[in-house]
Amino acid sequence: MAAIIYSLCALTCIACAVLLLRSYGRTRFRMLFWAGLCFSMLAVSNVLNMLDRYIFRDVDLAPARLATALVAVLLIVFGLIWEGE
Amino acid sequence: MTPDPDRGAIADDVRRFILTSIPSVPFMEAMLLFKALPGQPVETRSIAERLYIGEKQAAALVDQLCEAGVVAPVEGSPSTHRYAPPADLAAMLDRAAHAYVDNLIGVTRLIHSRTGRMAHQFADAFKLRKD
């Protein structure tokens, strides 16, 4: 059940990232680049959740999971602040 | 929350165009100067004079207009450009220019609306259909 939900979350993030980065490619609005990176990192974080639980059972991936999620949110906050012009 | 009284005056697609494609009021003013002389070469220096700005600033504006496809450089004359947008852009610029003339305050407020601009950029990215 958790695997299904985290897969869905990862897919949602990937979809968002693709839409944002594709739009960045077309319009060159930089904020979209940072937002796209944010959702890419969130996708990685969700994938790490699944790897942590199902694949790498003996290694604790919590620091990596949290670090990617943190970087993700920092990226979008950075983009929203820095590109607000 | 009282609705903005100017909102009704500007059509939705013009509003979106202004938010996403017109970065500043000087940009709009420079565009209008070029538009007043369609096809004729205009020197960057005269833009600077007409807008009461420095030449470097005028050159930057002209660069922006060039990148946006609004003006094209004139062969052989450095710092000379002419108004030459493609047809669909020209139509939208016409409407934006009319909106600016009819509703100066509303359009100026839109141009200065950073929040509105970023919001539209973000939301537009999620539109699957390209309209």
Next chain:
Amino acid sequence: MNEMMIGAIAAASFAAGLFFFRFWRSTHDRFFLLFALSFWIEGVNRVMLYETVGLNEEAPVYYLIRLVAYGLILAAIVDKNRAPRRRK
């Protein structure tokens, strides 16, 4: 270190959500309200659940709330593409 990161994630999620909330206030487009709620729910989710169930992101309540948060994003995208030119 994990606690610090969770705290930072919560703070940054709050900030991101606030930007989207402001977008909603200025555009009246509920697309942004959904994104704001999504970020806020995820931020709060991490903090609240760390206090109760630790880092075990397997706990059902944890991933159900995350499902809600991401569901809001999906709902926002579907909603945006569904209504043709309807002013909200």
